[in-house]
Amino acid sequence: MEITPYQLLAPLVSLIAVAYAWNLFFRKKKTLWEVILWTAFWGLIAWIALYPDSIDYLTAVTGIQSRENAVMVTFLGILFFIVFYLIIRLESLEQRQTRFIRKIALRDAGLLDDKKSMEKDEDL
Amino acid sequence: MKIVAVIPAYNEGERVGAVVKDALRFVETVVVVDDGSSDETARYAIEAGAILVQHPENCGAGAATMTGIDAARALGADAIVTLDADEQHNPDDIPAMIAPIRDGTADIAFANRFGRRNSIPLIRRTFNAIGNVITFVATGKWVSDSQCGFKALGPKAVKEIDLKMSGYEFCTEIVREAAQHRWKIAQIPAKVIYSEYTLAKGQSFAGGVKTALRILLRSFLR
Numbered sequence: 001m002e003i004t005p006y007q008l009l010a011p012l013v014s015l016i017a018v019a020y021a022w023n024l025f026f027r028k029k030k031t032l033w034e035v036i037l038w039t040a041f042w043g044l045i046a047w048i049a050l051y052p053d054s055i056d057y058l059t060a061v062t063g064i065q066s067r068e069n070a071v072m073v074t075f076l077g078i079l080f081f082i083v084f085y086l087i088i089r090l091e092s093l094e095q096r097q098t099r100f101i102r103k104i105a106l107r108d109a110g111l112l113d114d115k116k117s118m119e120k121d122e123d124l
Numbered sequence: 125m126k127i128v129a130v131i132p133a134y135n136e137g138e139r140v141g142a143v144v145k146d147a148l149r150f151v152e153t154v155v156v157v158d159d160g161s162s163d164e165t166a167r168y169a170i171e172a173g174a175i176l177v178q179h180p181e182n183c184g185a186g187a188a189t190m191t192g193i194d195a196a197r198a199l200g201a202d203a204i205v206t207l208d209a210d211e212q213h214n215p216d217d218i219p220a221m222i223a224p225i226r227d228g229t230a231d232i233a234f235a236n237r238f239g240r241r242n243s244i245p246l247i248r249r250t251f252n253a254i255g256n257v258i259t260f261v262a263t264g265k266w267v268s269d270s271q272c273g274f275k276a277l278g279p280k281a282v283k284e285i286d287l288k289m290s291g292y293e294f295c296t297e298i299v300r301e302a303a304q305h306r307w308k309i310a311q312i313p314a315k316v317i318y319s320e321y322t323l324a325k326g327q328s329f330a331g332g333v334k335t336a337l338r339i340l341l342r343s344f345l346r
């Protein structure tokens with residue numbers, strides 16, 4: 001079997017992503033369910049890279065058969081990922097703004113626990 | 125056990141007063157979080173006997189709920205009951221919601237509007253079923269009425285809960301918190317009162333789709 005650089009790179013990236021997900025799980029930032037979904041997703045990516053013939057049915061259904069098409073779909077996937085990443089960053093900014101508003105509200109009501117609030121800020 | 129009711133409210137001036145008075149029959153303290161309302165919500169809440177926390181801007185139901193939980197913690201709450209400000213939930217159900225918390229059989233109690241005879245429109249039942257499925261996919265926990273705002277949190281949940289989602293997604297996030305912290309869950313049949321007003325105030329279809337996408341995206345890229 002002839003191995004292409006992509007077939008080496010994709011499983012490697014998948015392995016890193018899976019290791020990162022499990023690391024988040026052990027740091028209690030991901031639930032077991034989420035880490036299983038994450039592992040399944042990256043496992044699938046690695047599997048398809050190593051055994052491209054396993055998605056023959058999919059290529060027949062979608063019409064993505066030539067290499068040119070595959071490259072285009074890959075880049076579309078990357079674009080999607082960038083958009084998702086930007087959405088997440090925007091959400092993160094929105095969360096910071098919300099936390100700021102919540103803090104003002106609690107402070108105005110005389111109910112802000114400054115110590116806990118600072119601990120949460122450090123967690124971010 | 126000190127029980128505090130948390131009521132997030134946005135432009136509920138006409139209804140919040142009655143909800144506060146009803147809730148005060150069952151709990152010591154009621155906290156109303158006015159989520160940047162442009163009407164008289166704040167004034168009616170205070171007149172009815174609630175402690176008011178006011179967001180200077182509208183942040184969403186999740187953010188208002190978390191502000192209320194923080195306020196309740198600062199007030200020394202051992203248990204927290206959250207309920208909607210639009211008279212959709214019946215405060216008479218509070219004792220039943222608190223019962224599993226008191227006897228230590230649950231860390232969190234979810235109201236279940238489908239656990240008893242309630243007149244719920246088909247469209248609402250459908251949306252709730254979709255919400256339950258999405259919640260299950262995102263968290264791995266099945267809750268029969270995951271999108272209901274009526275909940276009771278016990279001491280462990282009060283201490284550990286940390287909601288980050290601002291909008292209606294917070295209902296799913298609470299289930300995720302329950303899964304992550306391994307809280308014991310109870311599901312209590314509860315009455316729901318749908319009026320034209322409450323039906324009109326619910327999420328639109330587009331809003332529901334947006335909420336669903338945010339839940340799935342967040343749980344995947346967290």
